[in-house]
Amino acid sequence: MTATLETTSQAPAPSTAPPAWTIEESENLYRIEGWGDPYFSINAAGHVTVSPQGDHGGSLDLYELVEGLRKRNIGLPLLLRFSDILADRINRINAAFARGIARYKYPNSYRGVYPIKCNQHRHIVEALVRYGKPYYFGLEAGSKPELMIALAMLEPAESPDMEANQSLLICNGYKDREYIETALLARRLGHRPIIVVEQVSEVTLAIEISQALGIKPILGVRAKLSTQGVGRWGISTGDRAKFGLTIPEMLAVVNQLKAVEMLDCLQLLHFHIGSQISSISVIKEAMTEASQIYVQLAKLGANMQYLDVGGGLGVDYDGSKTNFYASKNYNIQNYVNDVISAVQEACEAATVPCPTLISESGRAIASHQSVLIFDVLATNDIPQQLPEPQSEKEHLIIRNLWETWEMISAENYQEAYHDAVQFKEEAISLFNFGYLGLKERARAEQLYWACCSKILDICRQQAYVPDDLEDLELSMSSIYYVNMSVFQSAPDSWAIDQLFPIMPIHRLDEEPTQRGILADITCDSDGKIDRFIDLRDVKSVLELHPLRQLPPAANRDHPPVFEPYYLGMFLMGAYQEIMGNLHNLFGDINVVHIQMTPKGYQIEHLVKGDTIAEVLSYVQYDAEDLLENMRCYTEKALEDDRMSLEESQLLLENYERSLLHYTYLKN
Known part of the structure; x- marks a missing residue:
């Protein structure tokens, strides 16, 4: 007979370990749902994912994507562009206007245009023209070079009968004779350029060129509204604004056109109250004023057909959905509804036909499609070790x-x-x-x-x-040295204190126990980022993870080597690339265009970043001349027995190889 020993079951002792960090806590900390929806989120592995088609397609793991690109020898920093996001942004804006037009029974249509100045890179403009074609989505040129892009990228109508259904080409900016002649002659190709008058003198020039060529122009006037914008670009409006016409100047344009029987050429009113409008109340006020100007121009006999509300549709960079300058307290549909209702109310009250509505929402279209990825090279941390016990002999x-x-x-x-x-x-x-x-x-x-x-x-x-301890967090923060140049890749962060969402793209299932600022690799004290998004205002440090040291190599004299730690700066698609500079001769970075496929993704385009030789050529140095100078110097050093032949060859090989390499660091 086998004896059995009965035991009394006991509840396990309560765990004293801190609760595990969750991805939901990372979502709240970095506010990714606020600024990233519907494109960016965090998966169960703790990696940031991107859904380029929004709610209508699959997602990609950003960390795995970057690792795959590195295996293809595409070095960091790099800019990821997701062209599917461009398509989704165009679809969303056009769908919002379609819903608004149906809701208010608005008796006309919407034609969007993309302002090329927002991001002039060829692959982006090509994609926007392609994705916008079903919506007759056009382009806006603010300079002569941009006009050259627009004329060549937009497909003209095949016959004059089709011109009315052609994508619009809005011609803004200051204009000379050549600009206006080129725009007018483009009508012969089948384009539909609208020349927007920024100064009274441009009307005189347009009349003269039109009569000489025998081509009737489509003209617009840009109004200086009294409505005051908000935020960094609030000074874009008012009597002393840089662009546009005052009310007396507009009347002078009307009279000048009437005198030569060309008043029927005036068909568009344009205004712009600034980029990144954070408050919907400002948009409502501007629309009320602009709508009244429109109907009054129509009553004066102008053949008014279009109302261009310009740009300003904001991007929620901090995810707070407030009227803070880095956010906005409205969505696209709110914006559209206010535009449509204000115009319709004014036109119906004045018994003036409602115009075709135009918007130039560059930031809202282009921002989301670009993500800047960069790695951390090293950190500088405040010592955290406990002090040794004191000695009575100490001072x-x-x-x-x-x-x-x-x-x-x-x-x-x-x-x-x-x-x-x-x-x-x-x-x-x-x-x-x-x-x-x-x-x-x-x-x-x-x-x-x-x-x-x-x-x-x-x-x-x-x-x-x-209050006297508020700066302690910043004083105790670590410095994370990152492989990028703020001046090249995020100039607005340095120049105008623009906030961009920044976060690690992996390890988001771990608690970020460090607080840090980011320092770039330029030799400039301004080359840093110490302002980050937060629910309340701005925070001076970013929550980050400590670097993980890899096991020491056989030679223990080598410096420590760390696992790669990748950070992403998001919503980077507007203005940053074209405004970057060559501070310290850090050049353009690698750019990878990613497109979704049924099997995952494909690299649509790879635009290699600048080599050192290319950057040096921008400042008038010839790589061959530099190399020849170095050869002469080494020969002299050999002759004087100051270096060995092996040393001279190693120096020349390194020098020549470096000229052909990326301007950024290898990690």
Whole structure:
């Protein structure tokens, strides 16, 4: 007989381990649902995914995509462009206008145009023309070079009878004779260019050229509205705005056209109240004023057909859905409904036919399709190790810092901070007068940072942080050195404090325990990013993960090597690429166009970034001349026995190879 031992089951002891970090916490932290919907999200692996077709297609794992590109020897930093997002943006704007027109029974149509200045790169313009063709989506040119692009990229109508259904070409910007002649002659090809008058003198020129060529122009006038914009571009409106005509100037244009029996050529009213309009109330006010100007021009006898509401449709960079300058408190449908209702109300009240509506929403179309990916090269962290116990032999100032560190608590942390600052300053003063040695100063600084670290941990638990401790988070933050140039790839971040969403594209199922700012690889103190999106205003540090060190190699004298850590800067498709500069001669980066396929994705286009030789040629250096100079210098060094033949060959090989390489660093 076998005896059995009965046991009493006991509940497991409660775990003391902190709860695991979840991807939902990363979603909330980086606000990806706010700014990324419907294109960006986080998958179960903790990687950022992109859904280029929005709600209507599959998704790609950004981390796996970047790893695949690196295996193809496409180095970082790189810009990913998703042309399917461009198609989706055009579809959404046109669908919103279709819904608005149906809702209000608006008796005319919508024709969108893309302002080329937003991003002039060929593959983007080609894609927009292709995706916009079903909607008769046109282009807007703000300069003579952009006019050259538009005329060659838009397909003209095959016959004059089809011209009415042709995509529009809006001709903005300052114009000379050649500009106006080219635009007018394009009508013979089947294009439908509308020359928008920015200055009264342009009307005189347009009349003269029209009469000489025997081609009637389609003219528009750009109005300087009194409605004041908001945000960085609020000064785009008003009497002293850079572009457009005042009301007296518009009347002068009308009279001038009437005098030569060409008033029927005036068919469009255009206005622009600035880029990135964050408040819907400003749009409503502008639409009310512009609609009244439109109907009054029609009453004066102008053959009004079009109302161009310009750009301004905002992008929610911080995901807060507020009227903060990096956000917007409306969606596309709200915007469209306010445009349509204001125009319809004014026209019906004045018994004027409702116009074809035009918008120039460049930022809202192009921003989402580009993602900048860059890697972290190294970090500079505040020392976090616990200080060694004090010795009675140590200097009084060091003993004071030690006692301060020991006594820090939630009850006295604010007072302790000021004590630590005072003792540190005294230690530096004593060092400067020779009363402390280098080791003692190092010990004092270690204790000071230990005090700050302990105080910061307490601050993070408080509902309110005292004003004198607000900067402590930034002072204690790490510096993450990233393989990019702010001046080349994110110039608005540096020049006008534009906020872009930035976050790791992997490890999002881990808690980001570091707080850091980003420093680029240019030799410029402005080459950094220390302003990041937040639900409330702006935060000065970004939550990041510590770098993971790879196992040491056989030769332990080598510096530590870390796993790749990739960050993404999102909503980068508008203005950044074309406005980048060559600070420190960091050139254009690699650009990869990705298109979705039934089996995943394909690389539609690869635009290789600049090599060092190419960048040097931009500043009038010839790579062959430089190489020849180096050869001569090495020959002289050989002759003087200052270097060996092997050393000279290694130097020349490295020099020549570097000229052919990417301007950025290898990691």
